[in-house]
Each structure stands twice: as C-alpha cells, then as structure tokens.
Amino acid sequence: MEEPESPDEHEPQRDQIAALVGSLETDWQRRADESERFRQVVRALRGVTLPEKLRIAGFTLHPVEHDGFEQACETCMYYLVHRRWCELPEIDLPVRAQWSCNVWRV
Amino acid sequence: MANLLWLQGGACSGNTMSFLNAEEPSACDLVTDFGINILWHPSLGMELGAGLQALLRKCVSGEIPLDIFVFEGTVVNAPNGTGEWNRFAGRAMKAWVKDLSAAAGYVVAIGDCATWGGIPAMAPNPSESVGLQFLKRSHGGALGQRFRSKAGLPVINVPGCPAHPDWVTQILVAVASGRGDEITLDEFQRPKTFFTSFTQTGCTRNMHFAYKVSATEFGQRKGCLFYDLGCRGPMTHSPCNRILWNRQSSKTRAGMPCIGCTEPEFPFFDLNPGTVFKTQTVMGVPKDLPDGVEKNGYMKLTAAAKAASPAWAEEDIFVV
Numbered sequence: 438m439e440e441p442e443s444p445d446e447h448e449p450q451r452d453q454i455a456a457l458v459g460s461l462e463t464d465w466q467r468r469a470d471e472s473e474r475f476r477q478v479v480r481a482l483r484g485v486t487l488p489e490k491l492r493i494a495g496f497t498l499h500p501v502e503h504d505g506f507e508q509a510c511e512t513c514m515y516y517l518v519h520r521r522w523c524e525l526p527e528i529d530l531p532v533r534a535q536w537s538c539n540v541w542r543v
Numbered sequence: 544m545a546n547l548l549w550l551q552g553g554a555c556s557g558n559t560m561s562f563l564n565a566e567e568p569s570a571c572d573l574v575t576d577f578g579i580n581i582l583w584h585p586s587l588g589m590e591l592g593a594g595l596q597a598l599l600r601k602c603v604s605g606e607i608p609l610d611i612f613v614f615e616g617t618v619v620n621a622p623n624g625t626g627e628w629n630r631f632a633g634r635a636m637k638a639w640v641k642d643l644s645a646a647a648g649y650v651v652a653i654g655d656c657a658t659w660g661g662i663p664a665m666a667p668n669p670s671e672s673v674g675l676q677f678l679k680r681s682h683g684g685a686l687g688q689r690f691r692s693k694a695g696l697p698v699i700n701v702p703g704c705p706a707h708p709d710w711v712t713q714i715l716v717a718v719a720s721g722r723g724d725e726i727t728l729d730e731f732q733r734p735k736t737f738f739t740s741f742t743q744t745g746c747t748r749n750m751h752f753a754y755k756v757s758a759t760e761f762g763q764r765k766g767c768l769f770y771d772l773g774c775r776g777p778m779t780h781s782p783c784n785r786i787l788w789n790r791q792s793s794k795t796r797a798g799m800p801c802i803g804c805t806e807p808e809f810p811f812f813d814l815n816p817g818t819v820f821k822t823q824t825v826m827g828v829p830k831d832l833p834d835g836v837e838k839n840g841y842m843k844l845t846a847a848a849k850a851a852s853p854a855w856a857e858e859d860i861f862v863v
C-alpha cells in the first residue's frame with residue numbers, strides 16, 4: 438500500500454518559496470475580491486515560472502487583514518490542512534498555514 | 544378514471560422524455576393501474592388536425608371532463624403579446640392554455656419553463672415567455688396570481704430541467720386518486736413533499752462540505768463542489784439526492800455541480816461568461832451562501848471546520 442506523503446518532505450521547498458517571496462515585489466494588496474478579478478489572476482498563473490507564480494498570486498508570509506477578516510492559508514478552501522498544500526491547480530505548491538495570497542477564498 | 548391532457552408550449556420536450564422514462568410507476572402504469580386516461584400527449588396522442596381541435600374544444604366546453612391539465616414549456620406571448628409565434632391546433636397556444644386551465648380540475652406545470660419561464664425567459668426573452676403562474680420569482684405569469692383550478696388549487700409547480708419522472712408521476716397519481724387536497728405547496732407552489740429539503744440532503748460529498756475540502760477540478764471524486772465549482776446544492780430545494788436519478792445517481796454523486804434548476808432564478812446569472820460552474824465570490828466569500836447561513840457565521844464555521852478536519856477528508860475515499 439502506498440504511504441501518504443509527509444508534509445515535512447516539502448519543507449525545503451517551503452523554505453525556498455519563503456526566500457523567494459522575501460525577495461520579490463508582489464502585488465499582495467490587490468486582492469481578487471470579485472470573481473472577474475479572480476479569473477484574471479488564475480488565468481495569468483497558468484504556465485509561469487515559480488517566481489512569476491508567487492508574484493502574480495501576491496504571496497505573503499503572513500496573513501492579510503481584509504474586509505474585517507484575517508485571510509490566511511489555513512482558512513482558505515484550497516488549503517489542505519494535513520498536507521500543508523495549496524490545491525488550487527494553478528498554484529499547486531507546498532505552503533504554510535500563516536501565509537496568504539490574493540486568491541484566498543472560503 | 545381521471546382524464547389527463549398534456550400540452551407543450553415553448554419546450555425542448557425534456558420533461559416528456561423524463562416522464563416517459565418513469566419506472567415506479569411507469570407512464571403505462573398510470574393508465575393500467577392508476578386509472579389515468581391520457582386524452583392526448585404530444586408524443587402519445589393519436590389525433591391530428593381537426594380531430595385534435597375537436598378534442599380540445601370538447602375539453603374546454605366540459606363535454607369531456609378535464610381532470611388534469613399538464614403543461615410543459617413556456618407560454619409564449621411574442622410577438623407583441625399575441626402568442627402567434629406558438630400556434631397550435633388553429634390558434635395561439637396561450638389561448639388554449641387559458642381556456643383549458645379554466646376547465647381543468649387540476650393544472651400541473653412540469654419543468655422550469657412551465658413553472659417560471661426557465662431558459663426561454665432569460666433576458667432579453669425574445670419569445671416573451673412566461674410560466675403558468677410565475678415569471679422567475681414574480682407571481683403572475685400567463686394565468687395570473689389569483690388563478691385557481693376547479694379543485695381550488697393554484698397551478699401545481701413541478702420544476703426541474705427536467706423534472707424527475709417520480710416527481711411527475713407521484714403528483715399525477717395523487718391527483719388522479721383523489722388525494723389532490725393532501726398536496727401541500729410552498730411559496731412557489733411546489734409540492735412540499737419534494738421541495739422542502741435541499742439537493743445537498745443525501746449528497747455523498749457532505750463530509751467534504753463539512754470539513755471545507757473543495758473539489759477544484761471536474762472528475763475529482765473527493766471534495767465538495769460548492770466552494771469552487773459553483774454547486775448550488777446547499778441553496779436548492781430538490782430531492783435529487785433522496786430520490787435518485789435512474790434509481791442510482793445524481794448530479795453531485797457523479798461529480799457534476801447542482802445547477803439549481805428547481806429554483807425560480809434558474810438559469811442563474813443569465814449564464815453570463817464565467818458564472819457557470821464557478822462559485823461567484825465577493826471578498827473571497829461566496830455570493831450565495833447555504834440557505835439560512837450568514838457571512839459571519841460562515842467565516843467562523845470555516846475556521847473551525849478547517850482546524851478540525853481529519854486527514855482522510857483530504858484523500859480520495861472512493862477507492863476502486
């Protein structure tokens with residue numbers, strides 16, 4: 438039987454993403470509040486490099502307070518709690534609970 | 544013996560196809576076991592031309608008692624309110640609908656088009672289509688809000704695109720067997736026995752709904768279809784996951800989001816690009832929340848559910 442992958446296996450990749458996000462200018466304040474903007478961002482995420490993906494999605498290493506709610510990966514519907522993974526097909530990356538991005542949704 | 548007449552207005556015949564696929568009871572059982580005499584139906588009727596006109600006139604005059612008048616499809620009013628775009632048996636169908644409804648013991652609207660206008664009544668509604676007693680959520684329609692059939696009931700609305708065959712046959716059997724007065728209707732005149740619970744009731748993805756695990760692409764067997772793929776199961780009144788389709792499945796069980804086809808607003812958002820099979824959100828929160836749930840409660844529930852979700856909720860549990 439196949440063993441489920443451990444979330445810890447991807448810690449080096451999370452560290453790499455954290456380092457990249459720290460060095461990138463991301464447009465994290467432009468939240469995809471409306472469905473149309475969400476679609477634009479998702480379309481732009483297709484087929485791009487990892488740094489571009491992080492920049493377009495507006496990754497942050499901390500939750501973003503918006504519209505009275507704290508937007509963190511851990512409450513986003515694309516976040517898999519046990520795998521610590523973003524399952525939005527256009528992102529599909531290991532993430533951390535306290536990160537955030539512009540396409541946060543519940 | 545109860546006489547039944549079934550006519551079609553602005554329709555695709557989808558409800559007729561659904562009705563003819565009924566199993567328990569079947570369309571034949573209605574005749575042989577439940578005493579329903581089908582006077583005429585677009586796919587079953589034998590009369591043509593003058594013979595059909597004579598039959599319809601006899602129903603209107605009362606020479607042939609019309610116990611149940613079933614209508615499928617919209618009532619077409621174009622052009623300019625005349626209804627001449629949908630002529631049938633020598634006159635505008637809307638005229639037959641009015642006269643036959645006045646003569647009938649019960650009037651039953653089958654499918655979205657006959658109940659609230661459905662797809663033909665979408666903006667800009669070139670056929671000026673309406674349902675029998677509604678246009679979308681607005682009361683009125685072709686017969687007017689105050690219409691009551693001879694039995695004292697308004698039009699019995701059995702919506703759906705199409706309506707499930709059991710919803711149709713069970714209502715017809717109830718009426719034909721003299722139990723029409725036991726049918727209780729909701730504010731949209733839908734039989735409560737079918738349209739009080741939600742499409743979500745009985746959905747096999749309810750565990751994923753509870754733990755906020757989303758399906759993100761079609762074909763995934765895990766995950767709830769509400770969060771991302773536009774499923775309207777939590778807001779739609781229908782028994783699609785209690786009275787299964789073909790006795791074995793439903794849209795959501797097969798991985799297809801519920802499109803809310805038993806609600807008056809169907810098709811939602813007028814099918815604008817980007818609105819079909821995609822959950823519409825404002826500030827990251829679904830525009831349409833599960834029935835009766837408010838935004839703050841939804842947010843709190845999300846945080847709690849995510850925190851409590853077990854590992855299996857993230858895996859595909861329907862293993863072949």
